[in-house]
Amino acid sequence: MSDIRIRPLLCGSGVFFALLASFMLLVACQPSKPAPAEGSGPLVLANAAVDVHSYAKPNTARVRHIDLNLTADFKAKVLKGTVALTLETDASARQVILDIKALDILRVTDASGAPLKFSIGKADAVKGSALIIDLPQGAQKVIVSYQTTADTEALQWLEPSQTAGGKHPFLFSQGQSILTRTWIPTQDSPMVRQTYTATINVPRGLKAVMSADMLTPDGEAVAGQSGMRAYRFKMDEAIPPYLIALAVGNLEFRNVGKRTGVYAEPVTIRAAASEFEDMEKMLEAAEKLYGPYRWGRYDVLVLPPSFPYGGMENPRLTFATPTILAGDKSLVSLIAHELAHSWSGNLVTNGTWDDFWLNEGFTVYFENRIMEEIYGKERALMLQALGYAELQETLSGLKEKELQKLHIRLKGRHPDEGFSEVPYEKGAAFLRMLEAQFGRQRLDAYLKGYFERYAFKSMTTEAFLADLREHLLRNDRALEDRLQIQAWLYEPGLPDNAVAPVSRVLKLVEGEAAAFSQGVEPDMLRTSDWETQAWLHFLKSLPSDLSENQMEALDKAFNFTNSGNSEIRFAWLKVAIARHYEPALPSLETFLTTQGRRKFIAPLYTELMAQPGWGVEMARRVYAKARPGYHQVTRDTVDKIVS
Ligand code: BES
Numbered sequence: 001m002s003d004i005r006i007r008p009l010l011c012g013s014g015v016f017f018a019l020l021a022s023f024m025l026l027v028a029c030q031p032s033k034p035a036p037a038e039g040s041g042p043l044v045l046a047n048a049a050v051d052v053h054s055y056a057k058p059n060t061a062r063v064r065h066i067d068l069n070l071t072a073d074f075k076a077k078v079l080k081g082t083v084a085l086t087l088e089t090d091a092s093a094r095q096v097i098l099d100i101k102a103l104d105i106l107r108v109t110d111a112s113g114a115p116l117k118f119s120i121g122k123a124d125a126v127k128g129s130a131l132i133i134d135l136p137q138g139a140q141k142v143i144v145s146y147q148t149t150a151d152t153e154a155l156q157w158l159e160p161s162q163t164a165g166g167k168h169p170f171l172f173s174q175g176q177s178i179l180t181r182t183w184i185p186t187q188d189s190p191m192v193r194q195t196y197t198a199t200i201n202v203p204r205g206l207k208a209v210m211s212a213d214m215l216t217p218d219g220e221a222v223a224g225q226s227g228m229r230a231y232r233f234k235m236d237e238a239i240p241p242y243l244i245a246l247a248v249g250n251l252e253f254r255n256v257g258k259r260t261g262v263y264a265e266p267v268t269i270r271a272a273a274s275e276f277e278d279m280e281k282m283l284e285a286a287e288k289l290y291g292p293y294r295w296g297r298y299d300v301l302v303l304p305p306s307f308p309y310g311g312m313e314n315p316r317l318t319f320a321t322p323t324i325l326a327g328d329k330s331l332v333s334l335i336a337h338e339l340a341h342s343w344s345g346n347l348v349t350n351g352t353w354d355d356f357w358l359n360e361g362f363t364v365y366f367e368n369r370i371m372e373e374i375y376g377k378e379r380a381l382m383l384q385a386l387g388y389a390e391l392q393e394t395l396s397g398l399k400e401k402e403l404q405k406l407h408i409r410l411k412g413r414h415p416d417e418g419f420s421e422v423p424y425e426k427g428a429a430f431l432r433m434l435e436a437q438f439g440r441q442r443l444d445a446y447l448k449g450y451f452e453r454y455a456f457k458s459m460t461t462e463a464f465l466a467d468l469r470e471h472l473l474r475n476d477r478a479l480e481d482r483l484q485i486q487a488w489l490y491e492p493g494l495p496d497n498a499v500a501p502v503s504r505v506l507k508l509v510e511g512e513a514a515a516f517s518q519g520v521e522p523d524m525l526r527t528s529d530w531e532t533q534a535w536l537h538f539l540k541s542l543p544s545d546l547s548e549n550q551m552e553a554l555d556k557a558f559n560f561t562n563s564g565n566s567e568i569r570f571a572w573l574k575v576a577i578a579r580h581y582e583p584a585l586p587s588l589e590t591f592l593t594t595q596g597r598r599k600f601i602a603p604l605y606t607e608l609m610a611q612p613g614w615g616v617e618m619a620r621r622v623y624a625k626a627r628p629g630y631h632q633v634t635r636d637t638v639d640k641i642v643s
Pocket residue numbers: 176177308309310311312313333334337338341360419424599
């Protein structure tokens with residue numbers, strides 16, 4: 001049975017609809033027990049979508065709930081224990097197929113502990129293997145005993161020296177896109193939503209947190225193991241498995257607002273709480289736009305600096321890089337972004353990784369609406385303009401046409417290959433085009449309805465188009481053609497009705513960059529009221545033939561090399577490499593060896609490798625030193641750059 005919901009063409013609404021729905025559900029799917037209620041809304045009819053990145057066959061045997069019982073062994077750097085999977089099976093089901101990768105499967109039993117036969121399929125470098133478990137007639141639960149391995153990509157085990165505090169080890173997971181299968185044997189497809197419960201045993205002195213309701217904030221004693229504490233969790237909403245997340249470390253918590261707070265290492269907690277002080281306001285702004293927040297609390301966990309992403313929208317607990325702690329709230333659009341995913345992504349989820357833009361494009365649009373609400377129109381426009389410029393750069397650099405499309409066919413490839421500005425910024429540009437055509441009021445009403453109609457469901461591009469036709473385009477084919485909807489969703493490039501954002505402030509910045517390149521001294525530039533986004537645009541607007549003297553003058557006036565703002569420092573270091581500006585190289589080395597955010601790390605190595613001689617030499621030398629400290633996600637990307 002599918003979570004992808006396609007509206008039947010023939011029926012109306014109300015009671016008749018409900019009766020017809022349950023009748024057709026039974027006929028179509030013949031589940032061995034009644035399907036759990038999935039909220040009101042359109043009917044599950046067919047599942048045309050196929051997730052090419054999962055071995056699971058959820059239409060015959062589907063994982064509905066997982067119960068984890070794991071112990072974190074910081075000496076061996078493994079998680080070990082059991083996962084009990086609650087299944088929903090077709091009457092004919094004789095097997096259940098799970099996804100696994102780099103896991104040691106020790107034993108599989110039924111609910112009573114009786115062993116079950118299982119086999120492991122051939123390993124694929126991207127997808128891992130199928131774990132095929134034989135099911136006794138009517139079985140609704142299987143229990144897998146397992147442990148993670150040194151090759152488990154989702155987990156990073158940090159030495160104390162790799163944390164901000166330096167005294168305690170740390171562990172965190174990163175599930176998106178297809179890494180959950182490297183630490184939990186389950187059906188690792190965004191179409192297979194699952195609820196979960198977990199008990200995590202950790203050494204005393206450390207705290208475990210998860211993307212769930214935290215039932216035991218201070219942990220509990222573990223019988224017979226005096227050095228361990230148990231933490232229990234519960235996620236009652238069905239979520240895609242890539243959102244199951246765990247972190248263990250020396251963590252403190254601080255409230256920010258009624259429903260919002262931060263977790264961080266003690267040395268970081270104050271900075272985090274003040275940087276994110278607008279979180280509660282963001283949450284209220286988001287609700288005002290697109291309906292109630294459905295997850296209870298919204299907290300942010302600030303990770304150690306090797307966290308490979310800027311942020312990850314794990315439900316109830318966003319994971320975030322410490323590199324956004326700028327001290328002046330100038331980089332908090334990232335929090336708005338991860339918060340927005342509580343609707344676009346977590347509530348309505350991309351059905352397959354080919355539909356990734358449905359998560360990220362909607363989220364970038366939504367993020368910007370939150371930013372506008374709280375920090376004003378001009379700040380929002382600056383962010384839009386910066387994103388749009390990056391999109392254009394990306395599109396002109398992306399030779400492969402397939403990767404310029406919103407809906408991408410990723411069969412046979414890693415979902416990561418589809419990761420670029422395209423799903424993010426082209427997706428957002430698509431919604432801004434709709435906003436320009438229909439007006440905010442109508443688009444907002446549509447989006448709010450969309451989140452309601454498909455709450456806790458998975459969505460494909462095709463099903464989205466069907467919904468858009470029905471609820472926004474009113475089945476007007478001429479209008480659809482005029483708006484070039486097909487081209488937006490399924491063609492490369494950028495249709496000509498895209499709306500280029502114009503920021504008044506960034507225009508002024510361009511003027512100052514031009515003045516500088518024509519010889520005006522840096523001190524004479526009108527920069528006194530510039531915010532971070534203006535500086536970023538300034539750095540991108542500098543001519544490519546800056547002299548050593550000009551670089552020095554800029555650095556002397558604005559101290560870019562030692563900027564405490566990670567985005568500004570990153571933008572400057574890129575310029576510095578291209579111009580071989582030596583005074584910045586020690587700062588570059590420090591930056592590459594003290595944080596592991598892929599978005600910063602990968603482009604800097606790419607720039608270095610483009611400099612024959614000194615650049616290549618430096619890239620190799622620094623990478624040899626830094627690689628052990630990076631998360632596997634960052635390593636995989638940089639391995640391909642530095643080789
Ligand atoms: N969900 C993404 C992170 C992600 C995407 C992880 C694909 C793994 C695979 C997250 O919401 C995100 O987009 N993070 C961005 C920051 C955001 C402000 C654009 C990042 O990490 O740079």
